[in-house]
Amino acid sequence: MNNSTKNSTENFFIIVPPSFEELALKEITFKWPLIIDLFSRLNNLPNESEYVENIKTMEKQIQIEKQIEQIYGGLLISLPENMGYLLNPILKIPTRILMRLTSFKCRDFPKLYNKIRKFPWNKYLKGQLPSIEASAEKSRLHHTGRIIETTKEAILNYYQGQPPSKKSLEEVKEINIENFSIYIRFENDICTVSIDTSGEALYKRSYKKFVNEAPLRENLASGLLLKLNEFIDFPEGEGKMLIDPMTGSGTFIIEAALFNTLNFTREYSFTLFPCFKKYISNYQTLQTLQTLHSSADDQLHHLQYQKYLAIDIDDKTITSTSKNFELLKSLNLNSIPIKLIKADVFEMSYVNLEPLKKVIIVNPPYGIRIKLELKFKNKVNFFQKLITTLLDNFKPNIIGIIVPRDISYKQFKLPTNILSLSVFPFIHGGLKLNFIIYKVI
Numbered sequence: 001m002n003n004s005t006k007n008s009t010e011n012f013f014i015i016v017p018p019s020f021e022e023l024a025l026k027e028i029t030f031k032w033p034l035i036i037d038l039f040s041r042l043n044n045l046p047n048e049s050e051y052v053e054n055i056k057t058m059e060k061q062i063q064i065e066k067q068i069e070q071i072y073g074g075l076l077i078s079l080p081e082n083m084g085y086l087l088n089p090i091l092k093i094p095t096r097i098l099m100r101l102t103s104f105k106c107r108d109f110p111k112l113y114n115k116i117r118k119f120p121w122n123k124y125l126k127g128q129l130p131s132i133e134a135s136a137e138k139s140r141l142h143h144t145g146r147i148i149e150t151t152k153e154a155i156l157n158y159y160q161g162q163p164p165s166k167k168s169l170e171e172v173k174e175i176n177i178e179n180f181s182i183y184i185r186f187e188n189d190i191c192t193v194s195i196d197t198s199g200e201a202l203y204k205r206s207y208k209k210f211v212n213e214a215p216l217r218e219n220l221a222s223g224l225l226l227k228l229n230e231f232i233d234f235p236e237g238e239g240k241m242l243i244d245p246m247t248g249s250g251t252f253i254i255e256a257a258l259f260n261t262l263n264f265t266r267e268y269s270f271t272l273f274p275c276f277k278k279y280i281s282n283y284q285t286l287q288t289l290q291t292l293h294s295s296a297d298d299q300l301h302h303l304q305y306q307k308y309l310a311i312d313i314d315d316k317t318i319t320s321t322s323k324n325f326e327l328l329k330s331l332n333l334n335s336i337p338i339k340l341i342k343a344d345v346f347e348m349s350y351v352n353l354e355p356l357k358k359v360i361i362v363n364p365p366y367g368i369r370i371k372l373e374l375k376f377k378n379k380v381n382f383f384q385k386l387i388t389t390l391l392d393n394f395k396p397n398i399i400g401i402i403v404p405r406d407i408s409y410k411q412f413k414l415p416t417n418i419l420s421l422s423v424f425p426f427i428h429g430g431l432k433l434n435f436i437i438y439k440v441i
């Protein structure tokens with residue numbers, strides 16, 4: 001390994017929505033060569049052949065899956081510091097990425113104060129007081145309010161001993177402190193101090209500006225698309241089209257179209273860490289890359305759709321969603337072939353689409369935030385009718401549909417050529433939902 005890539009290894013905690021842990025792990029394994037690729041670029045690996053060799057060696061050394069520990073609501077991974085930071089613009093399923101700064105046994109406040117006061121904060125902070133979140137479980141120190149206060153006082157005291165430069169303090173004025181967080185976690189009297197490397201939650205992509213009623217969170221949409229992909233086994237070389245017949249603000253379509261791209265359209269906290277300063281100019285060069293270039297990579301290639309069709313019944317939604325799709329052009333991704341149609345999916349007749357395999361993904365109104373139309377007897381009847389209508393109108397190969405968990409999908413009376421392949425339970429905005437995948441045979 002080239003000297004310039006030597007980088008201390010740190011523990012990262014990748015926060016993911018509960019039940020999406022395995023999918024998040026899968027995303028990392030699929031994108032692993034690209035993570036290494038970006039890391040190598042950031043560290044300025046010199047010539048092409050050496051660079052490729054390095055990637056290969058590193059891939060072997062790391063054996064990624066074995067290195068990641070899955071826990072409820074997250075993944076733990078040990079990575080070179082800079083590589084962990086780069087997960088932010090690459091991954092689409094996580095909510096945020098924390099880096100562990102220090103960990104110690106602690107059963108009293110004076111020790112907490114001293115440990116925090118002695119930590120070299122100037123590596124990560126420019127003189128600002130970050131927002132502090134605390135949690136405590138099975139520990140002598142369990143008063144989270146007091147843990148937060150003690151941490152704040154200790155950081156302020158640290159600054160008294162190591163005053164930040166004037167320039168740093170000027171820069172701090174530009175920072176949104178809300179997006180700068182330290183996490184203090186007590187478990188069995190072990191105190192773990194972590195820093196957020198993301199800033200705003202990662203599902204805030206910045207490129208989708210217009211939001212309609214009941215949108216799905218972007219990272220959940222990406223996770224469900226990856227889940228759906230597990231059941232797509234079309235022969236090599238067959239193109240596929242993604243159809244969202246109740247598209248709302250277009251989340252599924254946008255997430256699918258951008259799944260393999262890097263998100264440099266927003267800020268991440270790690271870029272403001274003083275220790276990252278020496279990489280900034282290389283990072284700025286990376287920002288000019290729009291897509292993960294390794295299109296030869298089979299697994300990522302498999303996730304791509306050749307065409308997209310989005311439908312919605314609502315005029316206002318169509319107007320704002322067309323603006324969302326327009327925004328993709330500003331990302332230099334105007335070659336993405338998306339067709340947006342205003343229609344009532346129940347009133348449509350067979351749509352003669354191109355000879356591509358068709359994958360439908362749909363997040364219908366659940367009758368909670370958006371009222372179901374009165375013409376359906378009940379919710380079971382609505383979902384049943386929707387699935388059969390989708391079969392008739394689009395002749396799809398696969399359908400992935402979100403159904404509230406209180407609706408018994410087992411009661412759906414469906415044609416015999418449709419098989420239920422998978423039921424994936426998850427929670428969105430406090431609602432318990434199932435993502436059901438059907439295959440048409």
Ligand SMILES: C[S@@+](CC[C@H](N)C(=O)[O-])C[C@H]1O[C@@H](n2cnc3c(N)ncnc32)[C@H](O)[C@@H]1O
Pocket residue numbers: 212213214215216217245246247248249250251252311312313314317343344345346363364365366370
């Ligand atoms: C739950 S929202 C979808 C949210 C979307 N996944 C997002 O993230 O923005 C359901 C959408 O279905 C649309 N819709 C309701 N009935 C419809 C129908 N009969 N045909 C087409 N669209 C319909 C609504 O206008 C609404 O935008």
